[in-house]
Amino acid sequence: MQKIRDSLRASWQYNRTGYFMVLPAFLILALVMFYPIFYTLRMSFSRVEITEEGYEYTFIGLDHFLNIFTNSVYWDSLWFTFYFSFATVSLEIILGLLIALAINKVKRMMNLSLVVMLIPWALITVVSGQMWSYIYNGVYGILNYIFEFLGAISSPVAWLATPDTAIISIMAAEVWKTTPFVVIILLAGLQMVPKDQYEAADIDGANRWQAFWKITLPAIKGSIAVAIIFRLLQAFGVFDLPFVLTGGGPGNATQPVAMLAQKSLFQNLNFGIGSAISVSVVFFIIMLSIVFFPLIRSVVKGEEG
Numbered sequence: 001m002q003k004i005r006d007s008l009r010a011s012w013q014y015n016r017t018g019y020f021m022v023l024p025a026f027l028i029l030a031l032v033m034f035y036p037i038f039y040t041l042r043m044s045f046s047r048v049e050i051t052e053e054g055y056e057y058t059f060i061g062l063d064h065f066l067n068i069f070t071n072s073v074y075w076d077s078l079w080f081t082f083y084f085s086f087a088t089v090s091l092e093i094i095l096g097l098l099i100a101l102a103i104n105k106v107k108r109m110m111n112l113s114l115v116v117m118l119i120p121w122a123l124i125t126v127v128s129g130q131m132w133s134y135i136y137n138g139v140y141g142i143l144n145y146i147f148e149f150l151g152a153i154s155s156p157v158a159w160l161a162t163p164d165t166a167i168i169s170i171m172a173a174e175v176w177k178t179t180p181f182v183v184i185i186l187l188a189g190l191q192m193v194p195k196d197q198y199e200a201a202d203i204d205g206a207n208r209w210q211a212f213w214k215i216t217l218p219a220i221k222g223s224i225a226v227a228i229i230f231r232l233l234q235a236f237g238v239f240d241l242p243f244v245l246t247g248g249g250p251g252n253a254t255q256p257v258a259m260l261a262q263k264s265l266f267q268n269l270n271f272g273i274g275s276a277i278s279v280s281v282v283f284f285i286i287m288l289s290i291v292f293f294p295l296i297r298s299v300v301k302g303e304e305g
Helices: 002-044 063-069 072-105 110-122 125-136 142-150 163-191 195-203 208-219 221-236 240-245 257-267 271-304
Strands: 046-051 054-059
Touching (some): 046 271, 125 142, 221 271
C-alpha cells in the first residue's frame, strides 16, 4: 500500500505542471458536456413541471423508463433504428471496400477520385436531404422519370408515402452520403499493405481473388473494424436525414429513437419522457461500444502479432 502511495505522490510531483495546464480545458469540457448529461439524468428520474418561478422537479424514480418500455411507439422507433443502422452500415462496408479497391488501382486519378468521393460526405445533411426529397418527389422527381424511361415502372411512385419505400429511400440516401467516409478509412488501410506481398503471391501463381482473400482482407481487417464501429455509433444516433425527408412518417415507420426524443422534448414539452428516451439511446450506444471495442482491440492485436 505504501508503494502505491509513493508511486502516486511521485507521479503527481512529476506531472503537476501538466495537470495544471490541462485543468482549464477539463473544467470547460465538464461544463459543456457533463452538466447537460447530469441535467438530462435528473429530468429522466423526475416529473418536470413548468411554473412561474421556473422548472419544478418531483422525483418519481423509474416511472418514465417503465412508461417508454411499455410503449409500442418506442419499440417501433428502436427497431427502425437498429434495422437502419445495421443495414446501412453493411451496405456501406461492401460498397466502400469495392470503391476503395478501385481507387487504389487508379494511381494517376486517385486525387481526383477522392475529391469527387468526398462531395456527398462534405454536404450538410439537411442540404443533401432536401436534394433527395426532390429526387424522390412523386410528381416531378427525377427518379420516377428515369425508371419510367427504362420501363421499370409504369406510373410514378410516391417513394416517401408508404412505409416500405420510405425506409428503402432513406437508407439509399444515407448510404450515398456516408459511404465516402468508409472509403477514406479503407483506402488508408489499403495504402499500408506491403507491395512485396502481392509480388510474392504473383510469383507463386496466385490469382487476384486469392490475393484478395489471403493478403488484402487480412491486412485491412483493422480498418474495416474501425469503420464499422464508427459508422454504427453514428447511424444509431441518426436524426437529421429522416427529419428532412419524412419527418418520421408515414405514421412512425421512419422515426428513429433520436427523433422520438426530440418530439417528446420540444413538441410535446414532456421533458421527463424525452430525457428518459435520450438516456436509453445513450445506454444502447454504450452497449454497442462495449461489444465492438474489444473486437477492434483483438483485431489490432492480431495484426500487430
